Amino acid sequence: MWEDLKKDVEALSGRLVAWRRELHRHPEIAHKEEWTSAYVRDHFKKLGLPAKSLAGTGLRAVLKGRPGGKTVALRTDMDALPLQEEGGKKFRSLNPGAAHACGHDGHMAVLMAAAELLAKRKERFKGNVVFICQPAEELPPGGAQLMIKAGALEGVGAIFGLHLWQGLPTGTVGIVKGPMMAQSDNFRITVKGGGGHGSMPQATVDPILTAAELVVNLQSIVSRNVDPLKPAVLSFGTIHGGTVYNIIPNEVKLSGTVRLFDPKIQTLMKKRLREIVEGTCAAFKAAADFEYEEGYPPLVNDPASVDFVLAVVEKALGEENIIAVDPVMGGEDFAYYLQEVPGAFFFLGAGDGTKYPHHHPAFDIDEKALPPAAFLMTALALEYLK
Ligand code: NI
Secondary structure (H helix, E strand, C coil): CCHHHHHHHHHHHHHHHHHHHHHHHCCCECCCCHHHHHHHHHHHHHCCCCEEEECCCEEEEEEECEEEEEEEEEEEECCEECCCCCCCCCCCCCCCCCECCCCHHHHHHHHHHHHHHHHHCCCCCEEEEEEEEECCCCCCCCCHHHHHHCCCCCCCCEEEEEEEECCCCCCCEECCCEEEECEEEEEEEEEECECEECCCHHHCECHHHHHHHHHHHHHHHHHHHCCCCCCEEEEEEEEEECCCCCEECCEEEEEEEEEECCHHHHHHHHHHHHHHHHHHHHHCCCEEEEEEEEEECCEEECHHHHHHHHHHHHHHCCHHHEECCCCECCCCCHHHHHHHCCEEEEEEECCCCCCCCCCCCCCCCCHHHHHHHHHHHHHHHHHHHC
């Protein structure tokens, strides 16, 4: 099936890799995707698809097939991560402090390829394909909500998106019916003590000792308060305090992330975090500032859309490339699109020969995943509009 499409994807694969590498060389962090946006816009323009700017650096381009029919959206994210790239790539980041360490460079290249392949076939289908290129997937509250508010989903009947996935063999597809990615919240704590000389602790309220107790005590929420059959994570990402070895500082700041699926667990997390922060600080005579911020909601795939994706994967890539996966505790603002319209998000394996996980400074994808990804996105649109 789709023999001509297969041939076209093959013919395009060299340029697909070149696009990905060019995007990789020019990473830009959330809401600053200006070079990136211009690069992708230019490609749409060459295809005769004028792209509208939404949500700052975001783009929405519409490919019109024959009149009538439905409208399907394909989405990519565009942002890189605020970290210094490591490793020996020939197409290393030219922007200090920014790197495509999650694969969004690949997502954009895949969408550019799908746009080209679909534009070539626009006489063959009825309806429209909307290409959504959003800023700031990595930085909650994220770009998806802004894109939706600006009208990105206008007239859209279904939406599909993918994440190239280092943890899966190249070219395989992992998808979950219903909840697939977690609610992703964060919290910040400032422990306020009273500083002084390290040799005279009796004259201080030590925020470092208090913070150390807090880190330990808060782990009891997941181990003692949450139903063991319900997934939940609480991890600290930062702890900062003090300047030199012999001064007890005035305060220590901590921050962390909370992941879960069930809204009841979220309510419990918020309540227990506050209680333990206040209780622990009170026990050590320190004061506390505590903030809890809700992030992306759980990503919930529409079951019928998952069946549709699986049927297309089977035809396009073969049944042997469908891999059973469990939900992950990572967050993804594609969740917001799925609250508005039916659709599905899936992982496309890009892990063969790679060593480093997503968000590692030396992260890389297996570029052999790009052609099957482009093939699949194109096939999803064509099948949906059939
Ligand atoms: Ni990502």
